[in-house]
Amino acid sequence: MLEIQRIRQEKEQIIEGLKKRHFDATKIIDEVISADAAWRQKKTELENVAAQMNSISKEIGILFREGKTDEANAAKAKTGELKEQENKLKNEVDALENDITELMYQLPNVPNELVKAGKSEEDNEIIEEVGTKPVFNHEVFPHWELAEKHDLIDFELGVKVTGAGFPIYKGKGAKLQRALISFFLDEAEKAGYQEHMPPLVVNEASGFGTGQLPDKEGQMYHIGEDDLYLIPTAEVPLTNIYRDVILPDDNFSIKITGYTPCFRREAGSYGKDVRGLNRLHQFDKVEIVRIEHPDNTADALQEMLDHVKGLLDKLGLQYRVLRLCGGDTGFAAAMTYDFEVYSAAQEKWLEVSSVSRFDAFQANRLKLRFKNADKKSQLCHTLNGSALALPRIVAALLENNQTADGIMIPEVLQSYTGFDRI
């Protein structure tokens, strides 16, 4: 959620910025500003009436204590009209507040100045491309065929037990999952992130805190009986640790990481994009989350990008880095970089990480603040990124490392897997 103060002060810049998303905010912002002006006026009126009521009530109390019952009852009679006014104003103020909140929920974050205007993924900028496409002198197989051939992942069995999109990893396939998770966590720890193991279900307040609710309700699995949600990413529990928190000073830099399974309903997905590991309802991911002073956000983002690059370098995967255009940048993000690895057999790029800065947008919903040098509360900045999501990494590793002698395991993983080939 954008800050109302910012909308009052930087109306034009916000409208300009949101144009990069092909989002015309003019109407909403005008409505917000006029509703906000009306709200402040009504609010002041309401508070004046409340002040009068309070002072009369106080007097009545004193009169009763002094035994002046008649005078007290006379004063009581005066309150009727005020009370009516108060109720009327209260209703008006509440209605305006609801209007404003509803309007504000519709406004996405303002893209960073580096973000280019654009409508869809077609307009994303390729910032960097690392490595070369693998060359094969034999037939290449997609990962779902390799997984079946080597008995690594059983998609059919997953369908039997749960449904499509819930694969069962077996033998070396399961071990490879475990190895990647440990490797990613160890690397995050080396980079200064404290490991957390959070709950996999969250309450409604947490869903609102990170912005999955109310908009993306249909994307999460909901446990109706207890009104809890399966997490779509570790971002939700990890970030919500800091909901309603005021950090005591401006000298902080919070870096946390966590491995969790992620659950996504992926309603509306279909076709060849969902083949094999490309899109799942449950998958594993190591997430990194940072809470930073606004002055430090740009540096933090760069560090996170370098971290993810390091992981892909160590795994020996070819990858490219994209800066998403306005239209493709998520609702809450100010800027997002995607990492894609090349799938040799599918001959396409697979997104394996998304690293974003949210600036104060998320913190505003979370009420996550710090005390600045003037002892005033100020919103923190939040950032997060995948480091990394497993399924497509596994897909690329299987496909790109296939040889006539089996599938080669990258050296950095061998101490975790205990084998060097499949």
Next chain:
RNA sequence: GGAGAGUUGGCAGAGUGGUCGAAUGCGGCGGUCUUGAAAACCGUUGUACCGCAAGGUACCGGGGGUUCGAAUCCCUCACUCUCCGCCA
């Protein structure tokens, strides 16, 4: 699943209809004293919103109600704890 007890400021903990945004203690901050520190003593110390300011308003788990007036009474929801049962 059954029974009971709770939810108050950073923490502990009083407060059962009016002068309560809330005693007291601890912690924090500032000061006195001290070569320095500790102790002691004095002062100070919640959040948010409106306002140039003075000041005002709201908040005692959430929501609703009664009342001129609610931390306090009523309803409702959520959560926590204890005991019993079950159990990895």
